[in-house]
Amino acid sequence: MPSKLAISYARVTKSFGSLRAVDDVSLDVADGEFVAIVGGSGSGKTTLLRLANRLIEADSGTITVEGQNVRDVDPVALRRRIGYVFQAGGLFPHLSVADNIGITPNLLGVSAADIASRVDELLDLVQLDRAAHRDRLPEALSGGQRQRVGVARALAARPRIMLMDEPFGALDPLTRDALGEDFRGLHRKLGLTTVMITHDMTEAILLADRIAVMRAGKLLALGTPAELSKSSDAYVLELLRTPRRQVERLNALLPTSGAA
Numbered sequence: 001m002p003s004k005l006a007i008s009y010a011r012v013t014k015s016f017g018s019l020r021a022v023d024d025v026s027l028d029v030a031d032g033e034f035v036a037i038v039g040g041s042g043s044g045k046t047t048l049l050r051l052a053n054r055l056i057e058a059d060s061g062t063i064t065v066e067g068q069n070v071r072d073v074d075p076v077a078l079r080r081r082i083g084y085v086f087q088a089g090g091l092f093p094h095l096s097v098a099d100n101i102g103i104t105p106n107l108l109g110v111s112a113a114d115i116a117s118r119v120d121e122l123l124d125l126v127q128l129d130r131a132a133h134r135d136r137l138p139e140a141l142s143g144g145q146r147q148r149v150g151v152a153r154a155l156a157a158r159p160r161i162m163l164m165d166e167p168f169g170a171l172d173p174l175t176r177d178a179l180g181e182d183f184r185g186l187h188r189k190l191g192l193t194t195v196m197i198t199h200d201m202t203e204a205i206l207l208a209d210r211i212a213v214m215r216a217g218k219l220l221a222l223g224t225p226a227e228l229s230k231s232s233d234a235y236v237l238e239l240l241r242t243p244r245r246q247v248e249r250l251n252a253l254l255p256t257s258g259a260a
């Protein structure tokens, strides 16, 4: 059992009307851990993620962040401690890259000069050329660049925890791979705790320390890829088999000495 928990869900339930979106979920995320949440559409992944920063309030159960019950923390203060990256970047379209990244430091009253140097530092961190990107509007960026800005913005207030909702889902496979790897590097370098939703089991296996499998609001399984491969649940095994099946099909179609 990890000694220090970044996020802990204890018997958490959230319903929308008669639908139990999150159903009696208990999940501990250790400090510094990278957890991927996988599961079908509507299985409760986004709801689970948003309960941690109080974008959604739980009906019952307890959620603690760095040992504090989230109910005892002002939601705005809580969200400044936790970076959040949306699927589509979630950038403000009328604000430049620099203003998007600087939005939270600005709200926190950081001086313009300090914000400018922080923006440059964050652009370096997410590997975007400062001069070329600082003043652009989001519409003038590629999808991958937008997601890099989204990550930079989420890191601006130096959070120790990052929540990511399908951050790389809308990108082409090569960009997705590169961003995933780069983010995993940032996670390590900055000592972050990351919880990332993904529909891609290969991405989950390659990036995460442990994988949480959701189904119909329940946490069906939780473990390292190796642990999950020993699961007795047919759905979990099916999910885990998908990447290997794809590789087998690819191997059958591509010459083995090919570029792959």
Ligand SMILES: Nc1ncnc2c1ncn2[C@@H]1O[C@H](COP(=O)(O)OP(=O)(O)OP(=O)(O)O)[C@@H](O)[C@H]1O
Residues within 6 Å of the ligand: 016, 019, 021, 039, 040, 041, 042, 043, 044, 045, 046, 047, 048
């Ligand atoms: N604000 C809401 N009002 C009513 N129902 C909601 C609301 N938010 C989510 N739901 C429902 O709760 C269930 C879980 O939704 P959630 O977004 O958490 O699933 P998900 O696993 O993230 O799905 P996806 O992979 O498609 O994003 C779904 O049936 C969804 O329709």
